Structure formats: structure tokens, C-alpha cells
Amino acid sequence: MTGFATGSADTPRGRLSVELRSVNARFLDLQFRIADELRAVEPALRELLQARLARGKVDCRVFFADSDPVALWTGIVPRDRAGRIVERLLGRQMFSGWGVRTLATPERRYNPMSYHNGSVWPHDTAIAAVGMRRYGLAEPFITSSHFKKESNSDKWRPSPCTAS
Numbered sequence: 001m002t003g004f005a006t007g008s009a010d011t012p013r014g015r016l017s018v019e020l021r022s023v024n025a026r027f028l029d030l031q032f033r034i035a036d037e038l039r040a041v042e043p044a045l046r047e048l049l050q051a052r053l054a055r056g057k058v059d060c061r062v063f064f065a066d067s068d069p070v071a072l073w074t075g076i077v078p079r080d081r082a083g084r085i086v087e088r089l090l091g092r093q094m095f096s097g098w099g100v101r102t103l104a105t106p107e108r109r110y111n112p113m114s115y116h117n118g119s120v121w122p123h124d125t126a127i128a129a130v131g132m133r134r135y136g137l138a139e140p141f142i143t144s145s146h147f148k149k150e151s152n153s154d155k156w157r158p159s160p161c162t163a164s
Contacts, residue, residue, distance in 0.1 A: 003056075015081070018062050025057040033061045036107045069100060069124050072131025082135040089128055090140050099125035 093104040099120035
């Protein structure tokens with residue numbers, strides 16, 4: 001027997017989503033993939049699942065569904081939430097000045113030299129910019145860029161990176 005369940009709820013931080021995937025197993029085996037910012041809820045979630053399930057290999061994923069650039073690009077984010085997502089993407093934790101990071105700086109596995117754990121991907125940054133433009137929110141992205149136009153010139157130069 002296998003199973004899949006998903007649920008979501010709106011929170012002040014964004015749309016919180018939970019996915020459960022299970023396969024039949026002799027004993028109960030719970031595995032969690034939880035965003036670092038939500039790690040504190042794992043014990044309560046573990047207790048809740050243990051009280052309701054007797055056996056099976058269960059993978060539980062908890063995440064904010066609309067906090068990535070692709071959500072803006074596709075247009076699935078409600079307009080009233082788009083501004084908060086842009087603020088998060090352009091905040092000091094996600095925006096390096098050169099682009100949007102793949103992982104926020106406070107995350108435990110953050111490493112700006114790692115391809116998936118904090119580096120800046122130009123294509124993700126472009127997707128974020130197009131998504132921001134879709135919602136009419138591109139101006140903060142343009143003005144936060146580290147490329148500044150030289151006065152009395154058509155040249156663009158990188159300015160020193162001040163974001164940490």
C-alpha cells in the first residue's frame with residue numbers, strides 16, 4: 001500500500017505546505033525534510049504522526065510553497081502576497097547584490113561556494129526579475145543591483161558588494 005497527501009494553509013509568512021508520502025513497511029519510519037526556519041515544529045509533528053500512524057515508511061516535507069522565484073514567474077502567487085516574496089528575495093538573506101541566492105544565508109547548509117547551497121544562479125535571478133515584472137514589482141530589483149551606470153557615460157560598472 002502507498003499513499004500521498006498534501007495540504008496547505010495561508011500564514012502571515014506565506015503559504016505553508018505539507019506533503020506526506022508513504023509506502024507500506026513493517027514498522028513506523030518517519031523521515032522529515034523541513035525548511036530550517038520551520039525546524040522547531042518537527043518534534044510536535046513527529047508526535048502527531050506517531051499518535052495516528054502504526055506503521056509505514058513516511059516522508060514528510062514542510063515548506064513555504066510560494067517563496068521561490070519560479071512561483072512569481074509562473075504567476076501562481078496571489079497579488080496580495082507577491083510583495084512579501086519580493087521583499088524576501090531581495091532581502092539581505094537571499095540577495096547578494098549580484099543576484100538571488102539558491103539558499104538563504106541563515107540556513108544551516110548555506111555555503112556561497114556550493115552550487116546548490118547559496119550560490120547565485122543567473123538564470124534563477126532572471127526568472128525572479130521576470131516574475132517581479134509580472135507583478136509590477138521590478139523596480140526594487142533594478143535599484144538593488146550592484147551594477148550602476150557611470151555618470152555622464154553609457155557604461156555600467158559593478159559597485160562594491162556590501163550585502164552579506
